[in-house]
Amino acid sequence: MKTPIIEVKNLNVSFGNFKAVDDISFSVKQGEIFGFLGANGAGKTTTIRTICGILSPTSGHIYVYGEDISKNTSLIRNNIGYMSQKFTLYKDLSVKENIEFAGTLYNMDNKKIKEETQKLFNLINFNESENTIVSNLSIGVKQMVALCAAMLHNPDLIFLDEPTAGVAPQIRAKFWQLIKILAQKGKTIFITTHYMDEAEYADRIVLMQTGKIIAIGTSKELKKQFFKTNFYKITPKDGNNIALLKEKIELLNFANNISLYGNSIKFMLNNYKKWQQFLNEEANSITYQIVSPSLEDVFLKAVSGK
Numbered sequence: 001m002k003t004p005i006i007e008v009k010n011l012n013v014s015f016g017n018f019k020a021v022d023d024i025s026f027s028v029k030q031g032e033i034f035g036f037l038g039a040n041g042a043g044k045t046t047t048i049r050t051i052c053g054i055l056s057p058t059s060g061h062i063y064v065y066g067e068d069i070s071k072n073t074s075l076i077r078n079n080i081g082y083m084s085q086k087f088t089l090y091k092d093l094s095v096k097e098n099i100e101f102a103g104t105l106y107n108m109d110n111k112k113i114k115e116e117t118q119k120l121f122n123l124i125n126f127n128e129s130e131n132t133i134v135s136n137l138s139i140g141v142k143q144m145v146a147l148c149a150a151m152l153h154n155p156d157l158i159f160l161d162e163p164t165a166g167v168a169p170q171i172r173a174k175f176w177q178l179i180k181i182l183a184q185k186g187k188t189i190f191i192t193t194h195y196m197d198e199a200e201y202a203d204r205i206v207l208m209q210t211g212k213i214i215a216i217g218t219s220k221e222l223k224k225q226f227f228k229t230n231f232y233k234i235t236p237k238d239g240n241n242i243a244l245l246k247e248k249i250e251l252l253n254f255a256n257n258i259s260l261y262g263n264s265i266k267f268m269l270n271n272y273k274k275w276q277q278f279l280n281e282e283a284n285s286i287t288y289q290i291v292s293p294s295l296e297d298v299f300l301k302a303v304s305g306k
């Protein structure tokens, strides 16, 4: 079997007495899109910063490219890309100046910087002037340029900490298409996000809560692990009051995990006979569908611990 590109074993990171990362272990394969999900303060950024060698572990081991990072920090730093959550580009400088600055950090000469920039700008379809000041870019374009700056030195392993935060949905989808292309080229992408919908694009997902990993697997595996059955989705036909219908479902006691879902009500069935009775009575006023659980459902269930 190939050596994993990242291997984390029993990692703990504390700030004083506070455990931000609490005994986590996982490995990442080459070419994988590895998604880290968790609420604010779960420990995602701390994990990334520790793998990148910016923070020191309190205990545990981290291997990147098979090397113990505590013994070979510079090799790892020169061979990874890191797009941080808070700081990405200098807002008062132009795109060109930012890219050149990133290049000098990796000791690249001007010719190499130009070549790599051209390739990356083609990849992201950058069609604005390089002299545009970063603060004048839309947030989506800014994040794409920041991605270019983070991978100008052509690393095989790229860490993206919430790159799509605050980005419009269509642009988020474009960003993920880009990530898919990078993975197809053999790059390994370690990405965090708050958006459950886009986490579906990751090959494997980690759910993190208060420093601990509470679940890990493909989206399909996680759904199977947390839900043995599918959901039902009821949509009232025109003119029906959805709140009243929800109350009725609650009262009739044939469902659990009942929630409003856009213009529909989603639930899990626990009494088939009562459900059939309800269907007979409501046949003219509702339509229903069977739907598989979403990652958001998985996350809510995993976090609730039930």
Ligand SMILES: Nc1ncnc2c1ncn2[C@@H]1O[C@H](COP(=O)(O)OP(=O)(O)OP(=O)(O)O)[C@@H](O)[C@H]1O
Pocket (backbone or CB within 6 Å): 015, 018, 020, 038, 039, 040, 041, 042, 043, 044, 045, 046, 047, 085
């Ligand atoms: N340098 C620090 N000193 C003290 N506490 C810290 C430090 N950095 C992070 N923490 C704390 O560690 C916990 C984990 O923070 P972290 O930034 O890793 O979470 P996160 O999952 O990235 O959250 P977010 O989704 O908000 O980015 C938080 O409670 C945070 O306040």
Ligand SMILES: [Mg+2]
Pocket (backbone or CB within 6 Å): 044, 045, 046, 085, 161
């Ligand atoms: Mg964070």
